[in-house]
Amino acid sequence: MSGMLHRRWDAILFDFDGVLADSNGLKGEAFVTLYADEGPEVQAAIHAYHRANGGMARREKLMRFEREVLGRDIEPERLDRLVDAFAAAVEQAVVGCAEIPGAAAFLAAHADRPPLFIISATPHQEMLRIVAGRGMAHHFVSVHGSPPRKAETAAMLLARHGFRADRVAFVGDAVQDYAAAAELSLPFVGVRDRSGGHPFPDGTPTIDSLHDLSAALATL
Template sequence: MFFDFDGVLVESNAIKVEAFERLYAGYGPSILARVMDYIDGKEGISRVEKIRHAHEAFLGIHLTEAELGLLAERYSRTVEDAVATCPWVTGARDFLEAHAHRLPLFVVTGTPEGEIRRIAERRAMTGYFRELRGSPPRKPPIVRELLVRHGLAAERAVFIGDALFDHETAHETGLRFIGRVPPGRPSPFPAGTETAADLSDLAERLARPPQTAHA
């Protein structure tokens, strides 16, 4: 099983959105609105890609690698403590506790790898997973690498994500996909995608054949 992290295991998406608001608020309301519209639905894509695009597309600034690194570090300082202490997604911790000993579990996230490992350590999550992987690279090559290295068959694996990019990753790599869509939120996924409000019935879902309609 492959899990995205933010919005799938922990309720941290709002923290990440607020961090982008702080990062771009100084450029004025018009630029901020365009940036926030751009990042909407881009969960699962690394902050580095989003910052690079936002600066180029909306500010006309082509960042050097050093400048990009400084902005990404500023963003990281804003979010890391908050993500390390925010609530779990309902059912996530119970599922990990019950199944980590018998299923190979992985985290594949757009968060930088060093940061996700620190956060997982602070949340006492590390022991649940065979590997915790972050950016770079993007998610599809990470999933392919993990399938090969751990001798796993894609058709027997599932990706749990909350973003369209997670759905695309599962499609590209041949994995079953279950989308997490919180109550009251519109689904970002194509019609017919299997979805769940949280992870409270994940074990039951996995025991069924893949669904062809929204949960």
Template sequence: MSACCSRHHRVLVFDFDGVILDSARLKRQAFADLYDDEPEESRRAVAAYLNRRGGQPREVKFRHIEGHILGREAGEARIQALCRRFKASVEQRLLDAPAIPGALEFLNRWQGRLPLYLLSATPEPELRAIVERRGLAGHFLEVIGAPPDKVTGLRNLLARRQHAARDTVMIGDSYNDYRAARSNATLFVGVTADPASSPFPNDVVTTVDLHGLEEALGRL
């Protein structure tokens, strides 16, 4: 076993969109498309918010967009209707989305040698269905979606599996992933295709894709 994944880096917890599948941008676009009939200034504000707020449940995003950006009351029926439209829009695109470069190779190399988990803000039934249909389920000991939020989901995973935080690495592409790791005192590797626009503090270890993950883990 290589040094990058030996003794102190034994447990790996992966985000899904933008880490395993190259799907983060298509999801942001699907959110934005639901507001195509809004004025241009509002559309720009929605796009800016979505670029900042990866890794959150879609209900949280829709409530923020409706209430704080568009300034209108949005009841639960409206939020759930938006969620249904979003799900219908992205379902086939997620099945067709390419994997992040190096992701499948890494999973194939380390499956069965390290505990690998998937933790996403996608609703768990949808996440499990996509993971199954993409043939990825066998790589992970658990596939964990929302609810709860990622901070709580990671905390529950550590407790349930009795993994030490110091032996656990969260691998994500959003500040929300980084916050989940920090809140639970785990290690973290950021995945950012464009380091110049990284959402992470300067001292965070990052990689542009999963071809570089083993090297990044070795720098922790």
């Protein structure tokens, strides 16, 4: 299967949370903890907002949550404190969390055939530390966090490496991943959540785990 994928694909782009690492749940709980002093309704609202906006950078997510859901502007100093508290709560937890089933096996079987990349909404330096901490860095040509937007990073990689859009697959679990792929006309495979749900349009190829990724990529 490795040779088949190498012939079909120039590269595979991976989101990280919910795709390679089973970290979405712990990040959701970290967002809830940020609003521990505001009561259960606000905590439930931030948890729901996080689930509905996977793949969005945390600073943007918090700013938009405050404005769109709570109806208030957030002071820059408070936003900085929330972002810093979130980072302190999650980084080591993500380093130590479980993988999405099949992730390690896929990476071991296919590293550099075709070339693999990470594009995440996690801040760039934090993403580099997490990937290194999990012992995964050697599987990837490069690892990219935010900013910029995922579509901008993907476009940069296509230009830098001379990849054709129809030969670069994007594997993600969030609407923002799908949107980035669609913006560049990249074939997309969605990873379903633990309950089997996903936020993608009907007909989008989806998988339960990375055990199924090779087969899904072979059909695109």
